[in-house]
Amino acid sequence: MSERPATLDPDVNEDHEALDEDYVLTAAFVEKVVDAADDGDGMRLRSLLEDLHPADVADLMGFLTAEHRGVVVLWLPPELLAETLPELDDGIREEVLERVAPGTLAEALQELDSDDAAAVVEDLEDDQREKVLAAMPATDRAAIENSLGYAEDTAGRLMQREVMAAPLFWSVGDTIDHVRAQGEDLPELFFDIYVVDPHNKPVGGIPISGLLRAARTVKLSDLMEPVNAIASDTDQEEVAYVFEKYHLISAPVVDAAGRLVGQITVDDIVNIIQEENREDILRLAGVQDEDRGSSVFEIVRSRVPWLTINLATAVLGASVISVFEATIQQIVALAVLMPIVSAIGGNAGTQALTVTVRALATRELNSSNAPRTFWREFVVGGANGMVLAPLIGVAAGLWSGDWRLGGVIASAMILNLIVAATVGVLTPLTLSRLKFDPAVSSAVFVTATTDFFGFLIFLGLATIVLL
Amino acid sequence: MSERPATLDPDVNEDHEALDEDYVLTAAFVEKVVDAADDGDGMRLRSLLEDLHPADVADLMGFLTAEHRGVVVLWLPPELLAETLPELDDGIREEVLERVAPGTLAEALQELDSDDAAAVVEDLEDDQREKVLAAMPATDRAAIENSLGYAEDTAGRLMQREVMAAPLFWSVGDTIDHVRAQGEDLPELFFDIYVVDPHNKPVGGIPISGLLRAARTVKLSDLMEPVNAIASDTDQEEVAYVFEKYHLISAPVVDAAGRLVGQITVDDIVNIIQEENREDILRLAGVQDEDRGSSVFEIVRSRVPWLTINLATAVLGASVISVFEATIQQIVALAVLMPIVSAIGGNAGTQALTVTVRALATRELNSSNAPRTFWREFVVGGANGMVLAPLIGVAAGLWSGDWRLGGVIASAMILNLIVAATVGVLTPLTLSRLKFDPAVSSAVFVTATTDFFGFLIFLGLATIVLL
Numbered sequence: 001m002s003e004r005p006a007t008l009d010p011d012v013n014e015d016h017e018a019l020d021e022d023y024v025l026t027a028a029f030v031e032k033v034v035d036a037a038d039d040g041d042g043m044r045l046r047s048l049l050e051d052l053h054p055a056d057v058a059d060l061m062g063f064l065t066a067e068h069r070g071v072v073v074l075w076l077p078p079e080l081l082a083e084t085l086p087e088l089d090d091g092i093r094e095e096v097l098e099r100v101a102p103g104t105l106a107e108a109l110q111e112l113d114s115d116d117a118a119a120v121v122e123d124l125e126d127d128q129r130e131k132v133l134a135a136m137p138a139t140d141r142a143a144i145e146n147s148l149g150y151a152e153d154t155a156g157r158l159m160q161r162e163v164m165a166a167p168l169f170w171s172v173g174d175t176i177d178h179v180r181a182q183g184e185d186l187p188e189l190f191f192d193i194y195v196v197d198p199h200n201k202p203v204g205g206i207p208i209s210g211l212l213r214a215a216r217t218v219k220l221s222d223l224m225e226p227v228n229a230i231a232s233d234t235d236q237e238e239v240a241y242v243f244e245k246y247h248l249i250s251a252p253v254v255d256a257a258g259r260l261v262g263q264i265t266v267d268d269i270v271n272i273i274q275e276e277n278r279e280d281i282l283r284l285a286g287v288q289d290e291d292r293g294s295s296v297f298e299i300v301r302s303r304v305p306w307l308t309i310n311l312a313t314a315v316l317g318a319s320v321i322s323v324f325e326a327t328i329q330q331i332v333a334l335a336v337l338m339p340i341v342s343a344i345g346g347n348a349g350t351q352a353l354t355v356t357v358r359a360l361a362t363r364e365l366n367s368s369n370a371p372r373t374f375w376r377e378f379v380v381g382g383a384n385g386m387v388l389a390p391l392i393g394v395a396a397g398l399w400s401g402d403w404r405l406g407g408v409i410a411s412a413m414i415l416n417l418i419v420a421a422t423v424g425v426l427t428p429l430t431l432s433r434l435k436f437d438p439a440v441s442s443a444v445f446v447t448a449t450t451d452f453f454g455f456l457i458f459l460g461l462a463t464i465v466l467l
Numbered sequence: 468m469s470e471r472p473a474t475l476d477p478d479v480n481e482d483h484e485a486l487d488e489d490y491v492l493t494a495a496f497v498e499k500v501v502d503a504a505d506d507g508d509g510m511r512l513r514s515l516l517e518d519l520h521p522a523d524v525a526d527l528m529g530f531l532t533a534e535h536r537g538v539v540v541l542w543l544p545p546e547l548l549a550e551t552l553p554e555l556d557d558g559i560r561e562e563v564l565e566r567v568a569p570g571t572l573a574e575a576l577q578e579l580d581s582d583d584a585a586a587v588v589e590d591l592e593d594d595q596r597e598k599v600l601a602a603m604p605a606t607d608r609a610a611i612e613n614s615l616g617y618a619e620d621t622a623g624r625l626m627q628r629e630v631m632a633a634p635l636f637w638s639v640g641d642t643i644d645h646v647r648a649q650g651e652d653l654p655e656l657f658f659d660i661y662v663v664d665p666h667n668k669p670v671g672g673i674p675i676s677g678l679l680r681a682a683r684t685v686k687l688s689d690l691m692e693p694v695n696a697i698a699s700d701t702d703q704e705e706v707a708y709v710f711e712k713y714h715l716i717s718a719p720v721v722d723a724a725g726r727l728v729g730q731i732t733v734d735d736i737v738n739i740i741q742e743e744n745r746e747d748i749l750r751l752a753g754v755q756d757e758d759r760g761s762s763v764f765e766i767v768r769s770r771v772p773w774l775t776i777n778l779a780t781a782v783l784g785a786s787v788i789s790v791f792e793a794t795i796q797q798i799v800a801l802a803v804l805m806p807i808v809s810a811i812g813g814n815a816g817t818q819a820l821t822v823t824v825r826a827l828a829t830r831e832l833n834s835s836n837a838p839r840t841f842w843r844e845f846v847v848g849g850a851n852g853m854v855l856a857p858l859i860g861v862a863a864g865l866w867s868g869d870w871r872l873g874g875v876i877a878s879a880m881i882l883n884l885i886v887a888a889t890v891g892v893l894t895p896l897t898l899s900r901l902k903f904d905p906a907v908s909s910a911v912f913v914t915a916t917t918d919f920f921g922f923l924i925f926l927g928l929a930t931i932v933l934l
Contacts, residue, residue, distance in 0.1 A: 183680035213650035285821035335802035354752035
């Protein structure tokens with residue numbers, strides 16, 4: 001009977017130092033791998049790696065330099081290599097794939113479900129892809145080519161072809177007997193049985209715990225529940241939304257004629273959800289596409305476009321200031337205070353923007369509540385202004401000794417916070433209505449607007465009131 | 468045989484107008500509900516609502532005003548009300564709960580799994596909670612009280628007590644017979660069978676598709692695989708990480724002595740992941756806690772603290788400018804150009820910050836790669852500067868006709884982008900090392916620093932070079 005501590009991962013028990021209590025590889029373990037790689041000690045490397053979970057091998061790769069990754073890849077057992085490939089970040093995967101011989105890769109890929117194998121093959125360079133596919137058995141090759149026939153980021157690409165289907169007229173007993181006899185051809189893991197009509201169209205689903213609970217004589221048609229079939233051309237973000245909303249564990253995928261062609265399981269969906277969230281978070285900050293394997297050049301390429309656009313909008317803001325050079329010449333205090341108005345406007349705009357982008361992403365916001373959401377943000381903008389304006393107004397008045405200046409900055413603050421709220425909610429709503437991704441370009445437009453109006457309102461009011 | 472279109476949700480077929488093709492309630496449907504609520508037409512309301520999925524009812528609630536929600540709640544069938552409660556946003560759930568009589572609620576909660584029922588009960592006001600618990604049968608009450616005994620946001624609170632466990636010595640046949648006989652006491656859905664030793668400690672797990680595949684005579688001990696047992700006091704974020712990393716569908720939860728006390732399933736984890744992502748996205752933008760049910764007052768309370776802190780840091784930036792008032796008086800062009808340096812610094816700092824916060828959240832970043840990550844960001848900061856500095860230097864030179872001013876802003880840009888990269892990566896790393904949430908306070912510190920140094924470097928250089 002096992003006496004291992006129940007709360008620890010098995011890997012920890014096999015190599016006590018691989019993972020810390022948070023299931024993260026320890027620095028000490030990574031160091032050991034680095035040392036073994038530096039020494040070219042293949043046997044030591046293999047003994048360190050062979051008991052790791054593929055997800056931990058993938059994490060390890062992320063912690064290593066490209067050079068060390070190259071050594072580690074050579075000493076990974078083939079099945080472990082295969083199972084690790086789908087877990088890797090895109091950049092690292094491409095780099096690793098370049099180092100593996102086509103024959104080794106072809107062998108490794110046969111260990112994987114068709115969706116995972118296809119995800120790896122799609123990352124190969126054209127000539128390597130041809131070599132790898134040529135080295136695979138015809139059926140595996142056909143499965144992968146079929147999968148790659150679906151557009152990227154669709155249900156068809158995401159699904160595995162292996163699926164447990166049963167005809168309407170079967171009983172629970174028939175189904176269990178079929179699984180026992182045909183287990184090899186079924187998916188390694190499945191959670192629902194799809195009941196199909198004679199045209200192979202799914203007409204119902206049965207969670208297998210429900211199948212286990214029922215007597216052998218019960219007909220599947222009496223047990224089945226309605227099922228959410230997913231069209232193979234559905235975008236993966238849409239698929240994730242349906243899984244999340246209806247708490248699905250698996251769902252059948254159907255072709256244009258409604259025939260069952262595969263299944264998607266929730267573990268793949270969790271990855272999609274994290275990918276989409278990552279994209280949203282990074283895009284809101286103006287980071288396009290990079291991961292921990294990216295080189296400095298790739299990172300700069302991912303971030304400079306955003307900074308350049310912001311440079312252009314900052315110049316636009318500066319051009320507003322230049323209109324008021326004469327005013328500033330007379331009252332230099334304006335130059336001191338003006339960034340406060342634009343900065344707080346930018347912050348408030350970003351708040352409204354982020355809440356709106358998130359609500360759009362989770363579909364909590366649509367045309368039926370958009371007007372109400374807009375008015376609420378509008379009122380919030382004004383209310384925020386009422387709270388902050390007295391603070392900055394009094395501070396500016398005390399500092400400058402000119403209460404009219406305090407009044408000008410307080411008024412400008414209120415107006416710019418209303419601008420911020422308005423543009424923060426309208427920009428993503430408009431982009432989304434026009435079918436653009438609201439996360440990408442909203443932030444730059446919002447801060448450009450709050451800068452522009454922040455300077456314009458403050459310096460304009462000052463020119464009118466103070467000169 | 469069913470002829471309904473396979474790609475549509477069953478709800479759509481029962482009420483053709485409830486959902487659009489994206490599984491979102493149509494504005495037309497929401498309008499119908501509003502009209503029926505305005506007319507006080509209970510029968511019409513019930514017929515509109517009764518065939519909706521609980522997740523769609525929850526969505527509907529989000530699209531309605533508080534007043535309309537009050538009417539809708541009265542006409543929801545009790546079981547549908549029960550199943551809808553766990554799906555609601557916190558704010559709306561609290562409001563709805565206040566409108567339901569304790570007896571009705573007690574009855575409704577008995578329909579739910581223990582984890583869902585506890586999640587609802589924890590939101591009740593003290594006196595209402597007592598009344599509801601008193602109205603429930605003793606066993607249901609005990610299950611809920613037990614669940615509430617675990618700290619919020621832990622595995623114990625998240626788990627359901629119902630679990631499918633089997634002793635080590637059972638065969639596949641024994642297990643299937645047990646499920647058929649005891650189906651009522653088992654969880655409504657389960658995906659893994661936990662094999663337990665005589666002390667009720669989980670020693671292995673078997674996916675039920677594996678059980679189905681095996682012959683009746685096979686011993687569970689020959690079929691089981693190592694299992695990731697989760698301690699009941701584990702934080703939910705940690706639980707989500709383990710599920711995501713190892714692609715788990717369910718996991719056993721154990722008490723301090725390692726005994727099986729419940730299970731967590733992946734559908735609950737998907738919600739946690741979305742909740743944590745939502746928190747991270749909103750916190751990065753300085754939004755504390757609000758949802759679509761929040762009032763204007765709650766939203767202002769959620770956002771003003773951030774704006775106030777930013778107001779303080781903006782004043783700090785302004786104080787740097789005020790040191791250079793004499794310089795600005797002589798060269799007003801500096802006032803025009805200085806916001807450009809600080810704005811681009813703020814953008815670049817936010818990029819580095821966001822990438823770092825995300826990598827920390829997904830545990831891609833830890834002590835073994837922190838120094839490398841820091842140096843990479845440092846180089847990226849310099850490289851970004853090398854790209855952008857010539858652009859702004861030439862533009863400023865042309866505009867002002869003073870090439871020394873162009874040189875000053877170009878140099879200041881490079882230096883501030885290095886500051887931005889450094890502070891963008893070091894701030895979240897430090898906060899995380901000190902066990903603070905890096906998403907919360909990093910952004911304000913980063914932009915405060917890039918403002919401060921942006922003004923200081925630019926105006927300082929200008930004073931030295933140009934005067």
